[in-house]
Amino acid sequence: MTAAHAHFDEAQDALLASGDWHADAAPALPALGGKTVRILDGAGLTQLDTNGAWLLLNAARPQAGDPLPELRAFQPQHRAMLDLVVQHSAPTGVQPAPHREGMLALAGRGSLAMGGHVIGLIDFVGRLFLELMALIGRPSRWRWREFGAQLGTVFVGAIPIVIGMLFLLGVVFAYLLGSQAQQYGANIFVVDGLLLAILREISPVIVAVLVAGRSGAAITAQIGTMKVTEEIDAITTLGLSPLAVLVIPRVLALLVALPLLVFVGDIAGVLGGMLVTQEQLDISYPMFIDRVVDVLLLKTLLVGLGKAPVFAIFIALIACRMGLTVTRDARSVGTNTTSTVVQSLVAIIIINAIFAVMFVRLDI
Amino acid sequence: MTDTVIDVRDVSIALGGHSIHRGLSLSIKRGEVIALIGGSGSGKSVLLREIIGLMKPDAGHIDLLGQSVWDCTPDQMDALRRRFGVLFQDGALFSSLSVEDNVATPLFEHTRLPHALCRQLARLKLDMAGLDPDAVHKQPSQLSGGMRKRVALARALALDPELLFLDEPTSGLDPISARAFDVLIRLLADSLGLTVFLVTHDLDTLFSIIDRVIVLSEGRVLGSGTVAELKHIDDPWLRDYFAARAPEGVVHGN
Numbered sequence: 043m044t045a046a047h048a049h050f051d052e053a054q055d056a057l058l059a060s061g062d063w064h065a066d067a068a069p070a071l072p073a074l075g076g077k078t079v080r081i082l083d084g085a086g087l088t089q090l091d092t093n094g095a096w097l098l099l100n101a102a103r104p105q106a107g108d109p110l111p112e113l114r115a116f117q118p119q120h121r122a123m124l125d126l127v128v129q130h131s132a133p134t135g136v137q138p139a140p141h142r143e144g145m146l147a148l149a150g151r152g153s154l155a156m157g158g159h160v161i162g163l164i165d166f167v168g169r170l171f172l173e174l175m176a177l178i179g180r181p182s183r184w185r186w187r188e189f190g191a192q193l194g195t196v197f198v199g200a201i202p203i204v205i206g207m208l209f210l211l212g213v214v215f216a217y218l219l220g221s222q223a224q225q226y227g228a229n230i231f232v233v234d235g236l237l238l239a240i241l242r243e244i245s246p247v248i249v250a251v252l253v254a255g256r257s258g259a260a261i262t263a264q265i266g267t268m269k270v271t272e273e274i275d276a277i278t279t280l281g282l283s284p285l286a287v288l289v290i291p292r293v294l295a296l297l298v299a300l301p302l303l304v305f306v307g308d309i310a311g312v313l314g315g316m317l318v319t320q321e322q323l324d325i326s327y328p329m330f331i332d333r334v335v336d337v338l339l340l341k342t343l344l345v346g347l348g349k350a351p352v353f354a355i356f357i358a359l360i361a362c363r364m365g366l367t368v369t370r371d372a373r374s375v376g377t378n379t380t381s382t383v384v385q386s387l388v389a390i391i392i393i394n395a396i397f398a399v400m401f402v403r404l405d406i
Numbered sequence: 407m408t409d410t411v412i413d414v415r416d417v418s419i420a421l422g423g424h425s426i427h428r429g430l431s432l433s434i435k436r437g438e439v440i441a442l443i444g445g446s447g448s449g450k451s452v453l454l455r456e457i458i459g460l461m462k463p464d465a466g467h468i469d470l471l472g473q474s475v476w477d478c479t480p481d482q483m484d485a486l487r488r489r490f491g492v493l494f495q496d497g498a499l500f501s502s503l504s505v506e507d508n509v510a511t512p513l514f515e516h517t518r519l520p521h522a523l524c525r526q527l528a529r530l531k532l533d534m535a536g537l538d539p540d541a542v543h544k545q546p547s548q549l550s551g552g553m554r555k556r557v558a559l560a561r562a563l564a565l566d567p568e569l570l571f572l573d574e575p576t577s578g579l580d581p582i583s584a585r586a587f588d589v590l591i592r593l594l595a596d597s598l599g600l601t602v603f604l605v606t607h608d609l610d611t612l613f614s615i616i617d618r619v620i621v622l623s624e625g626r627v628l629g630s631g632t633v634a635e636l637k638h639i640d641d642p643w644l645r646d647y648f649a650a651r652a653p654e655g656v657v658h659g660n
Contacts, residue, residue, distance in 0.1 A: 064566060065513060065516075065517045065519060065527070065565065065566070066517050066518070068517075068518075068519050068523065069518075091566035091598070092530065092531070092534070092563075092566055092598065093513075093527055093565070093566050094566075096526070096527055096530050100526070119599070122597060123597075123598075126534070126597050126598075127530060130530055130533040130534045131529075131530050131533065369547060370547050371501040371545070371546065371547035372501045372502075373501050373502045374547075
């Protein structure tokens, strides 16, 4: 191994290279300062690979189209390497790198994509509806096994996390409410507030957010990967509909699972609150339960549970659609999965707001 | 220079309780173009993964370019990795990078050249691999199978390795592209003085560009030599293998 070296001989306009020339030899090139190299001398070269040859040539003629300098005293194998590189560094045909977009353009593109998602979702709902109509008369075509498997992962698998989250939220909410109510001696009303908040808002929204992050992302990643590995195409070629085989069981599974999970969340949240009210406000468990029985209206429970299937449908539709729109590369699975979660959260918040306004107007 | 570049001695490995290699040995000299063949499940890909340091054998030694692959410091292994290039079966292009950046990545990571210069060198490699210059800014997902292989080859050549490993280079290509790819590999091997080690099922590759074939069977090297020499080995699998090439002019039906 000899270090690469090159120097410019002003008298003959010659660039004399010696040593091992490879990619790391670039710093050995002398600064030419616009002088023309007429001769490239390789007498002292011990090794030359394509990267080294390109570096020498590039120094000798910065523009690929310029005439070649005279090549002097190269050993045959080094000369062959130079010829190979000359042959493959054609000046033409290489376009400039694509124009990079500014922030404004990216933001605009993002907004357009959001609009595109809305239209895409409507289109998807239409196709799914047609598929459902076709399936309705043929119970044998329903994929009950797939539905069961999905229900297992979406519902049973989510129970521990839902209980954990809602229990803690119940604790926090009861604390906050309790510290305010104590000042007015209105301890018992904490129970009323807790029930209203947990059952009507917190449990449905939080459970929907959890399911969107957990099951929605999983559905997109799974269907997306199936798309990448051409499984979806295989399903279509076998004369089956991907919508019937993959999408409808998942939509139904979420539709069933989400209200059940909200109910589990309701119980966990109220239990968390019950624990705190006993510790902080001296409301014993029997007192708490008596108060619940007195003030709990069926409609409070039903409003919360009723929102769940709507959230479920949106999460499932968004997740399945994003899975099916994956293109054939690994990055697309990632971006679509992220997009599923973001779209689902936005949908949950918007739908919840619509429900809130609607219920007030309808006096529910 | 006729030194040994790959030296595998008494390598054994068992996967999932199933013995794959039982005391396998082979050696390859500088400048050879070698093909490794063997039936499905004979451990060709496992051997390749052992040699390039992705899978550790249970026993035995593997020397690459005079250095042990499995008894060296991480720094030595990094230095060794610069000296060989690998073409994975499906190209294994980085899907988040453009074609040009895929090829420039080894240069970005292993040299201190400015990125603009790395990209120019990447274009040289892409041109040598026979890729259309229009494709340099495309994403890997926009390429056909043959183009992906060419980009992957250019990436394997980016650091001017002495040794090139190819895992089924012509699988998934149509016969025309496959033959063109064979010719390209031979041309590059000759002009760059590369040692090429390729795993293949493609009989046409064996007949056209290979100096020496190594046959793997039952965890050992069954034989090695030119195709003509191998035909003299009396082994049922090998006989069926060479007979599998459809004779020309066979008329189907009557």
